[in-house]
Amino acid sequence: MEELVQQIEQLKQEINEYQSVSAELTEAFRIKYLGTKGIVKNIMGEMKNVPNDRKKEFGQILNEFKVFAESKYEFLKESTNGSTKASATIDWSLPGDPVGVGSRHPLSLVRNQIVSIFKRLGFAVAEGPEIEDDWHNFGAMNLPEDHPARDMQDTFYIHKDPSWLLRTHTSSVQARVMEKQKPPIRVICPGRVYRNETVSARAHCFFHQVEGLYIDEHVSFADLKQTLYFFVQEMFGKDVKVRFRPSYFPFTEPSAEMDISCLICGGEGCNVCKHTGWVEILGSGMVHPKVLENFGIDPNKYTGFAFGMGVERIAQLKYQVNDLRLYSQNDIRFLKQFTGAV
Known part of the structure; x- marks a missing residue:
């Protein structure tokens, strides 16, 4: 029996050193060691010659030898099948797969275009924090705590006394600019803003704005209109029609909302324009004297205009x-549509 055990050890070493680089060699291994007339089956047949008191011991040795040979075969089969499959399916002479090119988000495209248009008119870009205090967001803009217009800008408060909140408009950036800079001031303020609104196809709890501010001597409403006329024609084309409607904003006086002819129906009337032929795109007006006084700017010497638009509305x-x-x-299906607009 000792000779048989020694033979098994030699066979295990032989099996361990066996190498295969093809499916044919792997199959030859199977036939030699695991076939119906293979070495493993012949060794298993020696069990009948083992004394009864040692059958259990020798049975464990034979089972381990069989498992060892089968494991080696599985390893050889997996490695040779993988190499055969790879060599059969991969043509190394072919060019590599193209790398996908992303695109800018449509809101980024529109925001950048808005910024570019107003930069050509001499406006600088100003930015500020999205978490704002009550004074810069409301108080400085002529919106005291008991002002009913605050209800239209219901927002998310971080904490109160003192109040910190997610800004409801980028007018807070205008406030910070007027706080640090004296006229002449000519800035646009792009950024994300937040309001506690129900999410729907027409509204969201966050959106993006671009607001503008121009303060200097002898600035008039005519300057405001010509600035916005230029913007609309550069953004939507020369044929778009424009109208101003009187409105109310606490931080401007007089105030107006600006509409353009509906680009969807050409002014004929549709669901987007509510069958009026006009779509509102921004609010505007002359800076309220109280706002100027809040920052130590003499309203008898300086005047200014301000405007604000939603980037989502312009992109829509x-x-x-x-x-x-x-x-x-x-x-990704929506975003891919803007690949050509990078």
Whole structure:
């Protein structure tokens, strides 16, 4: 029996050193060691010659030898099958797969275009924090705590006394600019803002704005109108029609909302423009004297205008997007449509 055990050890060493680089060699291994007339089966046949008192011991040795040979075969089969499959399916002479090129988000495209247009008019870009205090967001903009207009800008408060909140408009950036800089001031303020609104196809709890501010001597409403006329024609084309409607904002007086002819129906009337032929795109007006006084700017010497627009609304008209939620859902099918607009 000792001779048989020694033979098994020699066979295990032989099996361990066996190498295969093809399916044919792997099959030859199977036939030699694991076939119906193979070495493993012949060794197993020696069990009948083992004394009864040692059958249990020798049976364990034989089972280990069989498992060892089968494991080696599985290893050889897996390695040779993988190499055969790889060599059969991969043509190394072919060029590599193209690397996908991303695109800018549609809101980034529109924001950058808005910024570019106003830069050509001499406006600088100003930015500020998204977490703002009550004074810069409301108080400085002529919105005291008991002002009913605050209800239109219901927002998310971080904590109160003192109040800190997620800004509701980028007017807070204008406030910080007027706090540090004296006229002449000519800035635009792009950024994300937040309001506690129900998410739907027409509204979201966050959106993006671009606001503008121009303060200097002898600034008039005519300057405001010509600035916005230029913007609309550069953004939407020379044929778009424009109208101003009287409105109310606490931080401007007089105030007006600006509409353009609906680009979806050409002014004929549709669901987007509520069958009026006009779509509101921004609010504007002359800076309220109280706002100027809040920052030590003499309202008898200086005047100014301000305006604010939602980037989503401009993008909706420019690209005819019918659901505001598409901008923030990260749907690759939606975003791929803007690849050519990079």
